[in-house]
Amino acid sequence: MNRVLRVLILAAVVAVVLYPLMWMAGSSLKSPSEVSNNLSVLPREFTWNNYSQGWSSLDMPFGRYFLNSAVIAGATVFANCASCLLAAYAFARLRFKWRGFYFAVMIGTLLLPHHVLIIPQYLLFNAFGWINTPLPLVVPKLLATEAFFVFLMVQFMRSIPRDLDEAAKIDGASPYRIFQYVMLPLARPALVTTAIFSFIWTWNDFFTQLIYLNDLSHYTVPVALRLFVDSSGQSLVGPMFAMSVLSLLPVFLFFLAFQRLLVEGINTAGLKG
Amino acid sequence: MQPSVAEVALPSAGTSADRRAARRRTGSSRRGEGLAGYVFLSPWLLGFLGITALPMLASLVLSFTDYELLDSWSGVKWVGWANYRRMFTDDPHYLHSVAVTLRYALVAVPLKLAAALGVALLLRRDRRGNGVFRGLFYLPSLLGGSVALALVWLAMFSRDGAFNAALSLVGIQGKPWVNDPDWALSTLIVLAIWQFGAPMVIFLAGLKQIPPELYEAAAVDGAGRTRQFWHITLPMLSPVIFFNLVLETIHGFQGFTGAYVISGGEGGPVDSTLMYTLYLYVAGFTDFRMAYASAMAWVFLAVIALLTAVIFSTGRFWVHYADGDTQ
Numbered sequence A: 001m002n003r004v005l006r007v008l009i010l011a012a013v014v015a016v017v018l019y020p021l022m023w024m025a026g027s028s029l030k031s032p033s034e035v036s037n038n039l040s041v042l043p044r045e046f047t048w049n050n051y052s053q054g055w056s057s058l059d060m061p062f063g064r065y066f067l068n069s070a071v072i073a074g075a076t077v078f079a080n081c082a083s084c085l086l087a088a089y090a091f092a093r094l095r096f097k098w099r100g101f102y103f104a105v106m107i108g109t110l111l112l113p114h115h116v117l118i119i120p121q122y123l124l125f126n127a128f129g130w131i132n133t134p135l136p137l138v139v140p141k142l143l144a145t146e147a148f149f150v151f152l153m154v155q156f157m158r159s160i161p162r163d164l165d166e167a168a169k170i171d172g173a174s175p176y177r178i179f180q181y182v183m184l185p186l187a188r189p190a191l192v193t194t195a196i197f198s199f200i201w202t203w204n205d206f207f208t209q210l211i212y213l214n215d216l217s218h219y220t221v222p223v224a225l226r227l228f229v230d231s232s233g234q235s236l237v238g239p240m241f242a243m244s245v246l247s248l249l250p251v252f253l254f255f256l257a258f259q260r261l262l263v264e265g266i267n268t269a270g271l272k273g
Numbered sequence B: 001m002q003p004s005v006a007e008v009a010l011p012s013a014g015t016s017a018d019r020r021a022a023r024r025r026t027g028s029s030r031r032g033e034g035l036a037g038y039v040f041l042s043p044w045l046l047g048f049l050g051i052t053a054l055p056m057l058a059s060l061v062l063s064f065t066d067y068e069l070l071d072s073w074s075g076v077k078w079v080g081w082a083n084y085r086r087m088f089t090d091d092p093h094y095l096h097s098v099a100v101t102l103r104y105a106l107v108a109v110p111l112k113l114a115a116a117l118g119v120a121l122l123l124r125r126d127r128r129g130n131g132v133f134r135g136l137f138y139l140p141s142l143l144g145g146s147v148a149l150a151l152v153w154l155a156m157f158s159r160d161g162a163f164n165a166a167l168s169l170v171g172i173q174g175k176p177w178v179n180d181p182d183w184a185l186s187t188l189i190v191l192a193i194w195q196f197g198a199p200m201v202i203f204l205a206g207l208k209q210i211p212p213e214l215y216e217a218a219a220v221d222g223a224g225r226t227r228q229f230w231h232i233t234l235p236m237l238s239p240v241i242f243f244n245l246v247l248e249t250i251h252g253f254q255g256f257t258g259a260y261v262i263s264g265g266e267g268g269p270v271d272s273t274l275m276y277t278l279y280l281y282v283a284g285f286t287d288f289r290m291a292y293a294s295a296m297a298w299v300f301l302a303v304i305a306l307l308t309a310v311i312f313s314t315g316r317f318w319v320h321y322a323d324g325d326t327q
Helices: A003-027 A049-057 A062-093 A099-110 A115-127 A135-142 A147-158 A162-170 A175-186 A188-204 A207-212 A221-225 A234-271 B005-009 B016-025 B029-062 B082-089 B092-123 B130-143 B147-156 B162-169 B184-194 B197-208 B212-220 B225-253 B257-262 B276-286 B290-318
Strands: none
Touching: A003 A234, A003 B092, A003 B130, A003 B147, A003 B184, A049 A062, A049 A234, A062 A099, A062 A135, A062 A147, A062 A175, A062 A188, A062 A221, A062 A234, A062 B029, A099 A147, A099 B029, A115 A135, A115 A207, A115 B029, A115 B276, A115 B290, A135 A207, A135 B029, A147 A188, A162 A175, A175 A188, A175 B029, A188 A234, A207 A221, A207 B276, A221 A234, A221 B147, A234 B130, A234 B147, B029 B290, B082 B092, B082 B290, B092 B130, B092 B184, B092 B197, B092 B225, B092 B276, B130 B147, B130 B197, B147 B162, B147 B184, B147 B257, B184 B257, B197 B225, B212 B225, B225 B290, B257 B276, B276 B290
16 A cells, blocks of 8 residues: 555544543643633633542542542452462363353353343342442452453463363472462462553543442542532533543553553453454 | 563473373373363353353343332232333333434444544554654543543533533534533433543554555555545454444444433433443342343343344445455
């Protein structure tokens, strides 16, 4: 293809991809008079007002929602890494009865839409008295219910040479010791990928957090952000942009730091199947 | 990679015959391994039974009752197929939400995949800067599902939004797109297409697998770029297209956040963004009709399973596997 044409098309795609993000960031720095109907990315005059106003314009300081989100995301990262690693080790390396069957079931749950489970799970966690706590969001992850990560780690472990654990086995190491001294250190890359994706998905998750967290003091960032629409005065558009920018910042920083890992993560999980 | 503990600490593994002999010597290890398997799998087993399988059964049972969230369990009645019958005969919102979801998926998925493939083709050759482009284009896939981006879309396509400001530059009178029943869903489709980066990355990996000799041979035979695309690239890439199609279709049917935010949680204007999952949420958690929502969830599951089965069974006719194995 013509080289100039290629560059032109790519430049256009870059513009389309970046414009909404830049417009959001730029609008968060605009004064109320120019914030809504303004095509340009750069504000005519810079102001940080939207940030201070947005931080305190919902009933609680926005930091509260950040804390709630961070607690849930942190616990989820730990829970996913721990539980999926255990399950993946069993699937990838240990021989036991019904393993093939369980593995097929696990793959089946990969495609299971979680909306099908949301009502019975809600009734269950409601009966436990877990509404308005982080428990319904974290406890399922402790039980390796994120099949995607189990699958990702199984694929990774299958690429680790079997000679290593065979050798350890001959020396009399039990499966538990092999897990601890061979698998755990070698599986670190898969753990990092799992941790990053867990964080981003939990941070962005809206559906489950909306359902389980009904009390303002327990709201997470996405659940709180939507309040800017409910109380839709035009004057809050600027603060809404400001808090939206802050809410995306952690994901964006993760993207900058781990860009290659993220891109390769979807490849290994996607293609080696 | 630095040598692992095992490589340093343990002597060579010996031949596989040695290993088999060793395993026979430690006779109890087999049984120990079986037990260990269940120990390591126990969190998953517990989760599968307690949080997936049993709740699914419970929701199936629930879908044949008249349970509502605030009911006491003693008054719950068995109503047979009434919930399912009502969905298809007595609930215009339901049928409408099915139509909305189908329209969304049928438009958004092909366009998103086409954009992903098109851009992937532009980036396939190793050129400087490709890594930067790849990363940039992937960014919307990470951010696009968030509430923040849905809010940006809401602002961008509102009456006073940036989109109308751009239109007015070329003299077109815009409209309040997100408040127009004919256009609100289209803004969500644009949001979906904007996130073309994830399938693009998968396409790129697939393109790298196509042996360059194929193109060289075709070029010697006089095939132009277009013929090469139709007769080499597309067939060789078909397993990856297939994979992306399955994934994006399932994904597309589950769109919730954008529709919720743009419509303030109600699927408006005039039900035009009432995606299936949004209506399920409204039925279950706004109206508290848990039994009805369970029935909806099971129909949803059946449709997704059917759809996946259809894609898989037609795959035989158009998915080409290089090693000649079509299964």
